[in-house]
Amino acid sequence: MRASHSSTTSLVTDLSLKSRPAPKTQVASTGALGVPVAPVDIEASCVSKTFAGTPIFSDVSFRLVRAEAVALVGANGTGKSTLLRCLMGLLPVSDGRVVLLGQDTGTTTHAALRGLRARIGLVSQKHNLVPRLSVLSNVVHGLLGQRPGLRHWSHRFAPEASRLDAMQALEKVGLADLALRRADRLSGGQSQRVAIARAIVGAPEILIADEPCASLDPAAGEDVMDLFFQLARENGVTVVFTSHHIDHALRYGDRVLGLAEGRLRLDATAASLKPADLRGLYD
Amino acid sequence: MTDATPPRYDRVSAVGFLGYAAGVALIVWCLNGAGFSLEKVTTSPPRFADFMSRAWPPNLEPSVLERLGWKMIETLQIAVAGAVIGVILSVPVALLAARGLVAGGWINQVTRTILGFLRAVPDIAWALVFVVAVGLGPFAGMLAIVVDTVGFCGRFFADDMEGTDKGPAESLAATGARKIDVVACATIPAAMPAFISTSLYALEKAVRSSTILGLVGAGGIGIELKVGFDLFDYPTAMTVILMIAVVVIGIEQISGWARNRIIGTER
Numbered sequence: 001m002r003a004s005h006s007s008t009t010s011l012v013t014d015l016s017l018k019s020r021p022a023p024k025t026q027v028a029s030t031g032a033l034g035v036p037v038a039p040v041d042i043e044a045s046c047v048s049k050t051f052a053g054t055p056i057f058s059d060v061s062f063r064l065v066r067a068e069a070v071a072l073v074g075a076n077g078t079g080k081s082t083l084l085r086c087l088m089g090l091l092p093v094s095d096g097r098v099v100l101l102g103q104d105t106g107t108t109t110h111a112a113l114r115g116l117r118a119r120i121g122l123v124s125q126k127h128n129l130v131p132r133l134s135v136l137s138n139v140v141h142g143l144l145g146q147r148p149g150l151r152h153w154s155h156r157f158a159p160e161a162s163r164l165d166a167m168q169a170l171e172k173v174g175l176a177d178l179a180l181r182r183a184d185r186l187s188g189g190q191s192q193r194v195a196i197a198r199a200i201v202g203a204p205e206i207l208i209a210d211e212p213c214a215s216l217d218p219a220a221g222e223d224v225m226d227l228f229f230q231l232a233r234e235n236g237v238t239v240v241f242t243s244h245h246i247d248h249a250l251r252y253g254d255r256v257l258g259l260a261e262g263r264l265r266l267d268a269t270a271a272s273l274k275p276a277d278l279r280g281l282y283d
Numbered sequence: 284m285t286d287a288t289p290p291r292y293d294r295v296s297a298v299g300f301l302g303y304a305a306g307v308a309l310i311v312w313c314l315n316g317a318g319f320s321l322e323k324v325t326t327s328p329p330r331f332a333d334f335m336s337r338a339w340p341p342n343l344e345p346s347v348l349e350r351l352g353w354k355m356i357e358t359l360q361i362a363v364a365g366a367v368i369g370v371i372l373s374v375p376v377a378l379l380a381a382r383g384l385v386a387g388g389w390i391n392q393v394t395r396t397i398l399g400f401l402r403a404v405p406d407i408a409w410a411l412v413f414v415v416a417v418g419l420g421p422f423a424g425m426l427a428i429v430v431d432t433v434g435f436c437g438r439f440f441a442d443d444m445e446g447t448d449k450g451p452a453e454s455l456a457a458t459g460a461r462k463i464d465v466v467a468c469a470t471i472p473a474a475m476p477a478f479i480s481t482s483l484y485a486l487e488k489a490v491r492s493s494t495i496l497g498l499v500g501a502g503g504i505g506i507e508l509k510v511g512f513d514l515f516d517y518p519t520a521m522t523v524i525l526m527i528a529v530v531v532i533g534i535e536q537i538s539g540w541a542r543n544r545i546i547g548t549e550r
Contacts, residue, residue: 088457118459128450130472141468145459153467195454202458 039066041206041238042087047096049082056082057262069229069239071253075282078259080242081210087240088120088208089113101205118145121199123228125211127191131184135175135194138183139166142198169201172231189220196228207232209241225252246278338517341525351507355526357421358493358503365425366489369432370482376433377440384444384470385462401434406492410501421502428489436485443477444470476546483538490534494527
């Protein structure tokens with residue numbers, strides 16, 4: 001479906017897509033006609049968000065099934081990042097409903113919401129590492145949702161199992177040898193890799209990435225995207241990511257959602273779209 | 284090519300002129316209330332010179348130096364113990380005072396109001412209160428320093444935490460971490476350079492304060508200064524003043540060195 005891409009990176013991506021294991025949930029349940037049905041990880045129903053009376057987006061509805069990779073695109077100010085935060089329950093929706101991993105984020109308790117978030121990994125545009133702490137401590141922090149308490153405040157106090165999990169996550173992003181380096185002494189690309197390690201250390205069911213390569217140079221951005229999706233697909237993780245790179249949306253996404261003028265204007269498979277279809281969202 | 288240049292000053296409006304005039308009148312009123320007298324300013328140098336002639340040379344007798352030295356050590360003990368306990372207590376207080384961290388809006392407001400009260404009352408007044416409460420001696424002085432430090436550091440620690448980059452905290456909140464974990468792992472480490480800088484300044488402030496708490500019987504070298512003046516023993520009083528100056532300047536130098544050493548050029 002991505003034969004039109006001729007770059008090396010695209011080929012790598014295509015290969016990784018072909019080698020992607022069958023989503024584990026495809027056999028988890030069957031529909032009325034006996035057709036395997038993947039469970040819905042995220043469902044947004046008529047979601048709206050306003051800030052101080054100013055509408056950001058309105059009436060946004062979609063469903064994301066397990067192991068799907070969805071690109072969320074749109075011009076600046078269309079509310080992509082806000083929508084991601086609403087999906088995670090970091091921001092309350094003004095109207096509508098978000099069901100995350102089977103639970104309504106609007107009616108669930110704070111503790112239950114934290115439990116849901118512990119099953120999600122987030123990678124932000126700015127890597128958002130704690131600068132004065134070591135790389136390893138930053139990755140150990142990714143376990144705080146699942147293993148709360150002061151032993152996970154620093155790798156120095158963390159249980160050996162957690163330190164090992166963190167080291168394995170760092171190994172996956174190729175930075176195990178920098179585990180004890182301070183986070184503010186890393187390059188931009190290295191920092192974003194550490195952020196990915198922090199996101200995956202808890203083996204999340206959903207990965208959310210908010211313009212993960214926006215602050216990186218093109219080469220480092222490609223590396224980070226390749227790594228991110230390779231890791232996500234190896235584990236059959238559902239991915240939602242925002243990007244201003246149309247080629248990234250089409251290359252890495254199975255499906256593309258487009259926001260424009262506060263509405264969901266596009267919801268289509270990446271294979272059915274051409275770059276020109278997305279450019280209209282930025283006019 | 285233009286041969287005109289813009290005016291150097293804006294024309295002052297009538298309202299602006301009245302504002303300047305009111306400002307000058309306020310300053311004159313304050314000087315009057317403070318008993319400002321040019322005559323006293325011009326006649327004071329001979330009196331000052333007279334004091335200096337009676338105070339100089341300072342009293343450097345070994346027995347006096349030994350006594351004052353121990354008093355200065357007690358002063359530093361009061362300052363360091365008070366500042367350290369004050370800084371430690373300031374952290375949880377600041378967490379309650381910082382908006383949007385662990386406590387709700389009204390708790391933030393109540394805590395900030397209490398901190399404002401602690402700062403508004405001078406340390407010497409706190410020393411008087413604690414002398415009544417726990418008796419004469421250095422413990423009263425230390426408690427005064429603790430309260431003064433909490434009022435100062437509690438407010439600035441809270442401001443420092445509110446001013447940190449919210450990104451790392453949001454990333455940890457997104458993992459499902461509890462508020463206290465987010466604060467401990469993201470907010471406090473991000474605010475740590477500012478904490479260190481504020482704490483070192485609090486120590487300098489505590490050393491300066493502790494040198495005068497003895498004036499009200501709260502321990503330290505201040506009592507020696509008072510006795511020196513009361514008994515017209517100006518050479519000993521001069522020795523005390525010079526010791527205080529040397530120690531305060533020394534602490535400021537050490538504090539500045541430690542600040543650069545620990546946090547570098549970043550604030």
